[in-house]
Amino acid sequence: MSGLRKYNVVRPDAEALLQHCLTQDVSRLAQYRGIYALMCDERGGLLDDGTLFRLEVTAFRWCCGSDHSAEHLREQAEQLGLNARVLSLGHRMVNLALQGPKSRDILRDLVFTQPSHPALDNVKWFGFTIARLRDRDGPMFMLCRSGFTGDLGYEIFL
Template structure:
């Protein structure tokens, strides 16, 4: 049976259309909004998301850093306390088990945020590879996570939080911030391509924080937003999604995430397999349809009549009002501006290779 977040009743009250997602019942959209309205609210004003389905795990102890260095692809040896870093976790064949964020809370304590659908798999994998003096705990049930995203997010947080408790830099956080009267982790992160924050609080404070943000954000145009807008926003911003642009068969280098893979580290799980594969033979591209249609996941892509890859994510992007998609294709065949064909419902429609992200802000 699907779980409910502590904000479930608030979603029903607001007219949320609830769907099953990653083992939880979550709103895909709201009756007074809809995906397009919610998407545009985030781009132009501000939107509020319940992302409590995400997982949180903690590494703590003398060898916490050594464990992260081994199990994750990025380098955390120079990560400062109060900063956040994106990374991937690979299997021994170099494929991606998950992508996640690492928060450095202290010299010996790290909070990791993992994808909801991968939580159990990730926890099992991490436990299997623990070594040395380290304590590992799955603390997912101890957090409600709320995302406040959009250009007006700063004004709302500024009304509720002391200046010194507001993180100033992108990918930074304050561990013990007070937003209104709610104690939480306040993080300058997000999955929309917009200015915004992610807030982590205790489950018993979740509804209070949600209502407080909605009330304080009324004059800034805030509306609650669902999974539908979250997906169109991340795609428009060119952000990859696990299970689409990343899988256990695709290495990070094959989906253009080399920035989060530090091959100069002494060792990490999957490093040797990535080296053995050599130069990637596929790559991730962005494309924009030049005639009517939507390129959906799994659609074949052709260049000069030859199949070169498949769509991994595609939709109509509301802010730019264009149908866009990301795809994995053979490397070195097309470039920005190349004309390609996408097979949609048995018919080939034209598209053009464009730069990622699709939205320029």
């Protein structure tokens, strides 16, 4: 899945920018949750589709298939005079999918979460948590309960 484009959309007007550019109601998206959305141009033509995750109040992660998404977001932020920035994560963030009925069991031996973050067993469909490998000192990663196999599955961003 590393071929997907990943962008962080940040700053005070990040939500307003995404609300303007995506087909979903971004204002209803809670922290540690994601949604599938379409990005359309001003005439309603499809530009891209992807998954949007709310990392914090003013920080989101947009995972999509095209570099045009970021260009469109940047253009719209400028045209609307919004205080939002679109940061490309490029090759610094890779991701993989672990899908199937035993995926949670496999992850139980690998995932550590702080008490302030959702635990592995509490991550619902299109939810995510920030986890560490094995213990509190392990490398950090984003663990999402998503995937399009129709089975239990996770996507890991690191």
